[in-house]
Every structure is written in C-alpha cells, then in structure tokens.
Amino acid sequence: MNEFELIARLTQSLPTNPNVVTGAGDDCAVLDFGLPDQWLLFKTDAIVEGIHFTKDTPPEKIGHKALARCLSDIAAMAGTPTAALVTIALPPGFDVKFIEAIYAGLSALAQKHGVAIVGGETTTNPGGILISIALLGSVPRGRAVLRSGAKAGDAIFVTGELGGSLAGKHLEFEPRLAEARWLAEHFSVHAMIDLSDGLAGDLRHILKASRVGAELLKPAIPISRAAKLRAKEGSRTKSPFAAALADGEDFELLFTVAGADAVKLLDAWKKQFPKLKLSCIGKITAGEGVTIRDQTGVQPLTAHGYVHFA
Secondary structure, eight states: HHHHHHHHHHHTOOOOTTTTEEEBBSSEEEEEEOOSSSEEEOOOEEEEEEEOOOOOOOOOHHHHHHHHHHHHHHHHHOOEEEEEEEEEEEOTTTOOHHHHHHHHHHHHHHHTTTTTTEEEEEOOOOOOEEEEEEEEEEEETOOOOOOOOOOOEEEEEEEEEEEGGGHHHHHOOOHHHHHHHHHHHHSSSEEEOOOOOOHHHHHHHHHHHHHHHEEEGGGSSOOOOHHHHHHHHTEEEEEHHHHHHHOOOOOOEEEEGGGGGGHHHHHHHHHHHHTTTTTEEEEEEESSSSEEETTTEEEEEOOOOOOOOO
C-alpha cells in the first residue's frame, strides 16, 4: 500500500462538523468560524532525518525547510500564513546548539512572512530528528483556490523550473506566497497545487479532484539547470526531462486558468515578477488521464511523482 492509497483509506470516514468548508484532500483544510471577511486555513507537515534532510545538512536550512513546506501549502490556496506550532522530536545525546540553529532558520523565515511561532511540543525519537509544523493562515471568504476547479480548455501553468532539487533547492526554496496571492487577486485561478511530489504526480491530484484529464507539451516544460547538470555528471539514470516530471520537492506553483486568459497572464506576469519564469505547459482536457505531446505525436504519460511507502 503506497502513501496515497493509505491516505484514501484513512480519510474515507473522518468525522466533520459545520465549520469545515474543505477537509482532507487538498493542500490545506479550509474552516469557517463565522468571520465576516475570511476563512481560516489549517495545515500540518513534517520533515524526518534521513528522508528530508541528512545529518550533514546545515541546521538553519533544516529549520527553513520545516516551515517553508507548510508555507508552500498556504500559497497553494492563495492564502496568508499567520501562526505556527512547532513539534520537535530529538534523539538521545542531541546537540543543543544544533537545535538552536534549527530554530534560528525557522524563525528567520517566519519573521520574513509575518508568522508568529506560538508554542509547540518537544519529545524524544531514537531514530533521529523529526520536526512537525502546524500552521494557521487565512484567505478571503470564498476565495480559497482548491484542487477541484480545473475545467476542460484551461491552460496549465507552472512557476520556476523543475527537477534536480536535491542539488540544494529542496533546502532553500522560497514559498510562492506573494505570487499566489497576486494571481488570485488579478485572475480567475481555477485550480492550484504546490509541487512537492513532482509534476507528474501532483498534476494528477488536480485531475482527480477536478475529474478531468490533461495534455502536456513536452518542449514547454521548464527543466532546471541542476537537473541538466546532474544528468551530465552521470550520477543518475534519469534524463533531465524525467527529473523535471518526477524528482519532487520543487515547491513551485502548478495552476490552471481559462485558456482565453493565458496570453494576458503571461504578459502581466513578466511585468510583475520579471525574475521568476512562468510557463504554459499544456491544457486541461475532458475525460481522464494525462498525455504528452512532442514532435512525434501524443502518447500517454507513464511517469509518476514521488510516493512514500512505494
């Protein structure tokens, strides 16, 4: 049983209440507590030594990544983060200065985005360091961007470049909070997700939630320099293109807008965010599944993203 099969099994009959607008199955839970102009966003995420970082990772980068992952999910809903709780589990004989440096990296990113760290929990874990963040945010009432709104004919966009994140980006990425809010304020974004498990996997989450298919244009998919360099070094069997599809931990935004808005969006984006690439990589189609088009024609996309327990 892989990660997503387990999630589906565990969430099929979860309890709910009238405050829940969107529960399990999106980047954040969306909650309505009767505030006149906003909904609350609620998110939790964890990083584990040996999976998301190593013993040699600089501690400030560990702290940065722990919070940034949650911030990226708030961005995927076009929200604003507000406050976080931090749970940290430590092995016996931990280095206090190392842990303080983790908190320094976490706190620096929190201050940058106006997030209050309001408490948490400490416990032991013989297997190594584990950090779990619970994050609250907000979004204008009725304006949360979900995974489930993609429509046939939509253009599919992605920010930045993809693949090769283990060269360093997975520890240093900047959550696309400002970009997502700008998008939601100026365009009708139908669906959005952040790319944590790879384009091939995360796109399928949007398609499943929206009950649609997609056709990708292979030459349009932006491949990072890191992915190209790693392929040249011979340190991996994946091609740069395969890395862009499946590496994961890019933490870019993947979203859809009406096809009629595509050119207007690209022009406005270049003016607003001249240093960040935006690529139109395909279209949403009726039906199911993902295909990819190149100079030879159209074939089914067989690549998948990163999956725990696979």
